[in-house]
Amino acid sequence: IYDIEILYSRFSNQNLFITSPAGYGKTTALKYLFLKYGNSEDSRVYFISASAFLLSRNRLSHYQKAIRTAVEKNIAIGGLILIDGLEEAFTSNYIEASNLLQKAGMSNNNIWVACRSEYLAHLKESTNSCYEDIAEIQNWSKEDFYALIDTFAKNVNQADRLEEVKK
Numbered sequence: 001i002y003d004i005e006i007l008y009s010r011f012s013n014q015n016l017f018i019t020s021p022a023g024y025g026k027t028t029a030l031k032y033l034f035l036k037y038g039n040s041e042d043s044r045v046y047f048i049s050a051s052a053f054l055l056s057r058n059r060l061s062h063y064q065k066a067i068r069t070a071v072e073k074n075i076a077i078g079g080l081i082l083i084d085g086l087e088e089a090f091t092s093n094y095i096e097a098s099n100l101l102q103k104a105g106m107s108n109n110n111i112w113v114a115c116r117s118e119y120l121a122h123l124k125e126s127t128n129s130c131y132e133d134i135a136e137i138q139n140w141s142k143e144d145f146y147a148l149i150d151t152f153a154k155n156v157n158q159a160d161r162l163e164e165v166k167k
Contacts, residue, residue, distance in 0.1 A: 050089035083111060
C-alpha cells in the first residue's frame with residue numbers, strides 16, 4: 001500500500017493500475033499529481049476521465065481530444081497520463097474497457113489507470129500484461145488533504161486564503 005508521492009517517485013515511468021476501495025481517494029490522488037506536476041519543468045502529468053473515451057469528439061475539450069488521440073493513435077506526448085473513473089465510465093462493459101486499456105498499455109506513453117479493487121480482476125485478465133504492476137493507495141489522512149489544498153491554492157494563486165480553508 002503506497003502513499004501517492006512515493007508511488008509517483010518510483011513508478012512514474014511505467015504503466016500501472018492504481019487501485020483501492022471506493023472512497024479511498026483515487027481520484028483525489030490523481031488530481032493531486034496533476035496539480036503538482038502537470039506544469040512542472042521536469043515532468044509532465046496529464047489527467048483525463050475515462051468517460052472522455054466514450055464521448056463523441058465534438059463534446060471534448062481540446063485538451064481531452066489531445067490526450068485521447070495520444071492514447072488511441074499511439075502518439076508519444078512525454079510524461080504520465082492518468083486515466084480515472086474506469087468503472088464509472090464502462091460500468092460492466094469489460095470488453096470495451098479492456099480494449100481501451102490495451103491501446104493505452106501498448107502506447108508510447110506511461111499510463112496509470114485508477115479503478116476500484118473489485119473491478120480490477122476482470123480487467124487484469126484481459127490486458128495481456130500491458131501493465132507492469134498494481135499499486136493500492138492509502139486512504140487520505142487529514143494532513144494529505146491539507147497538502148492537496150495547499151497545492152491547489154498555489155496553482156490558482158490563492159495561497160493567502162489557505163489558512164481560512166483549513167479552519
